[in-house]
Each structure stands twice: as C-alpha cells, then as structure tokens.
Amino acid sequence: MKRFKTLLTAFVIGFSILSFAQAGKDDSQTSKENTDKKGYQVGDRATDFELKNIDGKMVSLKNFTDAKGFIVVFTCNHCPYAKSYEERIVELDKTYKQYGYPVIAINPNDPKVQPQDGFKEMITRAKEKGFTFPYLVDEGQKIYPQYGATKTPHVFVLQKEGDKNVVKYIGAIDNNYENAAEATEHYVKDAVDALIKGEPIKTTKTVAIGCTIKVKK
Amino acid sequence: MLLLNLRMKNFLGLLVLLFGLSLYKGQVQNNLTLVNYEELEMKIQNNKDELLVVNFWSTTCAPCVKELPDFMIVNEKFKNNPKFKMLLVSLDRAKDKEKVIQFIKKKNLTTEVILLDDIKRMNTWIPRFDKNWEGNIPVTILYKNGEKVHFNDGEMSKEELENTINKNL
Numbered sequence: 001m002k003r004f005k006t007l008l009t010a011f012v013i014g015f016s017i018l019s020f021a022q023a024g025k026d027d028s029q030t031s032k033e034n035t036d037k038k039g040y041q042v043g044d045r046a047t048d049f050e051l052k053n054i055d056g057k058m059v060s061l062k063n064f065t066d067a068k069g070f071i072v073v074f075t076c077n078h079c080p081y082a083k084s085y086e087e088r089i090v091e092l093d094k095t096y097k098q099y100g101y102p103v104i105a106i107n108p109n110d111p112k113v114q115p116q117d118g119f120k121e122m123i124t125r126a127k128e129k130g131f132t133f134p135y136l137v138d139e140g141q142k143i144y145p146q147y148g149a150t151k152t153p154h155v156f157v158l159q160k161e162g163d164k165n166v167v168k169y170i171g172a173i174d175n176n177y178e179n180a181a182e183a184t185e186h187y188v189k190d191a192v193d194a195l196i197k198g199e200p201i202k203t204t205k206t207v208a209i210g211c212t213i214k215v216k217k
Numbered sequence: 218m219l220l221l222n223l224r225m226k227n228f229l230g231l232l233v234l235l236f237g238l239s240l241y242k243g244q245v246q247n248n249l250t251l252v253n254y255e256e257l258e259m260k261i262q263n264n265k266d267e268l269l270v271v272n273f274w275s276t277t278c279a280p281c282v283k284e285l286p287d288f289m290i291v292n293e294k295f296k297n298n299p300k301f302k303m304l305l306v307s308l309d310r311a312k313d314k315e316k317v318i319q320f321i322k323k324k325n326l327t328t329e330v331i332l333l334d335d336i337k338r339m340n341t342w343i344p345r346f347d348k349n350w351e352g353n354i355p356v357t358i359l360y361k362n363g364e365k366v367h368f369n370d371g372e373m374s375k376e377e378l379e380n381t382i383n384k385n386l
Contacts, residue, residue, distance in 0.1 A: 151353040
C-alpha cells in the first residue's frame with residue numbers, strides 16, 4: 001500500500017508538471033500592426049527622400065542627375081529572404097547603373113526591434129557583401145509606408161519623367177529566392193530592360209514571401 | 218478498507234485517463250508532408266462542415282514564431298469541437314524539412330503542420346489566397362466549409378484569434 005501511495009504521488013506530481021508545462025502561459029500582447037497599407041500603385045509618382053547612407057552622407061534621388069530611373073530595394077541584414085538576394089541586388093546595380101538605373105537600397109526596419117539591422121551592422125554587412133550602391137536608413141520609418149513596402153526584400157522600379165519619379169514595377173526580384181540559377185522569371189531585370197528599350201513592361205506587379213517590416217513599438 | 222480501495226481504484230483510473238489524455242494532448246507529428254499549392258487548396262476545400270484556421274508561418278519568421286504559442290493555447294480550447302480544425306502551413310524551404318520537424322517537437326506544435334513547397338509560383342498562389350496579401354508573414358486565414366471567411370494580415374493576438382473563431386464557428 002505504501003509503495004502504491006508513493007507511485008500515486010509520483011503520478012500526481014508528474015501529471016501536474018506535464019499539464020503545467022503544456023499550459024505554456026504566454027499572455028504577451030502582440031502590438032497590432034499598422035493596417036494602412038495603401039502605398040504606391042504602378043503609375044504613381046514616388047516621393048524623393050533624404051536618408052542617411054552607410055558612409056554617413058545624406059542621399060536623395062535628386063542627387064542622381066544622370067539617372068534615368070532607380071531600382072529602389074527595401075532590404076535589410078537579418079531577413080533570410082533578403083540575404084539570399086544580396087548578390088543578385090549587387091548584380092542588378094552593376095548591370096543597370098551604366099544604363100542609368102542604379103540600385104538604391106533602404107533598410108526600413110527599426111533597429112530596436114531588430115538589432116541586426118542597426119546602422120553599424122549595415123556598414124559591416126555592406127562591406128562583407130560588397131555592396132556597390134547606397135544602403136540607406138529609413139530613420140523614423142517615414143519612407144517605407146509612403147512607398148507601401150510591406151516586407152523585405154520589396155522592389156520599386158522608378159522611371160524619371162521630367163522632375164517626377166514614376167513607379168513602373170512593384171514586387172519581387174525573380175521567382176526563386178532560394179536559388180538564383182533556377183529562377184525562370186526575372187521580374188526586375190525584365191522591367192528595367194523594357195524601360196531601357198522604351199517598351200511596355202509585361203509584368204508590373206508581383207508578390208512573394210518576405211520578412212515583415214519591423215515597426216517601432 | 219474495501220471502500221477506500223474502491224475509491225483509490227477509481228481515482229487511479231481517473232489519473233491514468235488524465236495522464237493518457239495529457240500525453241495525447243502533447244502529441245506532435247514526427248514527419249512533415251510537403252505539398253504544392255493545388256494540394257493545399259484541395260486540402261482546404263475538402264474541410265466540409267468545419268471551421269478551418271490556416272496559419273502561414275516559417276521558422277525563420279520571428280513574429281510568426283512568437284504568435285505560435287498563443288495559437289496552440291487557442292487550439293487547445295477548441296480542438297474538441299468536431300467543427301474546428303487548425304492547420305499550420307510552413308513556408309520554410311523543402312531542404313529545411315528536418316529543421317521544421319525539430320521545431321515542431323521543440324515548440325510542441327500539436328496541430329497538423331504541412332510544408333508548402335512551391336516557391337517558384339509564389340506570385341501565382343499568394344494572390345489566390347487573398348488579393349490583398351503581399352507575401353508578408355504571418356498571415357492567418359479562416360475557412361468555413363472550404364470558403365474563406367476571414368483574412369488576417371499580420372500577427373494575431375490570442376484574443377483576436379479566439380474572437381474571430383467564435384464569430385465564425
């Protein structure tokens with residue numbers, strides 16, 4: 001009987017631990033994200049900005065007097081989707097800068113929420129990956145909502161028309177984040193090629209899985 | 218003594234039952250099925266007479282990982298309702314399958330988890346789930362009898378999820 005009782009006690013203790021562990025109480029509230037997702041549509045005029053580059057200088061689109069347009073990429077350090085596109089972004093800049101379509105990369109994330117996306121970390125990452133383009137901080141997170149970027153990476157191809165920058169393409173770089181060699185659709189390349197040739201862009205908007213932009217809490 | 222014994226037996230029986238239940242409750246899958254978009258769509262549409270909560274997530278997505286414990290708590294509340302089901306759709310890479318299985322065990326994910334292995338056609342299937350979905354995760358969609366009744370863009374708190382389920386159940 002005594003052994004039975006010991007067994008029973010063990011049972012009761014074991015059971016309570018198990019059910020306690022499974023309750024896994026976590027009442028932490030997740031702050032509701034900004035639901036205003038309007039942003040730009042293709043054909044809209046994109047705003048210029050003045051944002052800090054990793055070299056400490058301020059960068060605006062209007063500084064690029066020779067540019068015919070821009071490949072604006074909202075990207076960051078930490079996101080696996082963004083990381084897997086880094087080399088392709090460098091390649092885009094190398095290919096299209098000479099045609100007047102440089103890459104302008106903007107990190108939209110709040111470094112307090114995502115410390116890997118801090119300014120120092122951006123400098124390091126850009127060096128490591130050999131970024132050939134400005135890598136700007138969206139300080140105060142004012143620019144990305146205007147563009148309507150919802151994730152990283154998120155590309156906006158702009159075309160200069162007079163003193164305006166008009167949005168011509170919104171979306172993904174290609175259709176295979178995992179493996180560049182296996183991509184069968186090259187959305188950004190095709191869009192910029194069409195702009196250079198003065199032809200209409202076949203696919204003007206695409207969607208792809210990416211990392212949510214980390215908003216200041 | 219006899220009476221005590223009988224009570225003891227009943228109590229023990231109850232304990233065994235509860236213990237068994239708690240084991241069942243903690244049951245997680247040991248494998249992970251990879252599906253393409255069409256297979257997932259069919260799986261969703263085949264859930265007749267049910268409210269199906271589908272959560273799109275990835276082990277690499279911090280806000281997704283953060284909300285999963287709340288989803289498990291809500292699932293515990295509703296799982297005995299035969300008209301309720303929760304399905305987690307992992308968007309991890311197919312080659313990270315083992316990592317996802319380990320994650321399921323570690324985080325004790327007691328709902329069904331499948332991996333949507335269709336990355337080349339994101340631009341096709343993302344808008345089919347919802348025209349407003351830009352591809353950011355997490356995203357949670359509720360289906361009733363195979364028809365979409367709610368699309369939640371972004372994280373969902375326990376209360377929001379529970380209220381949305383109650384509203385549609």
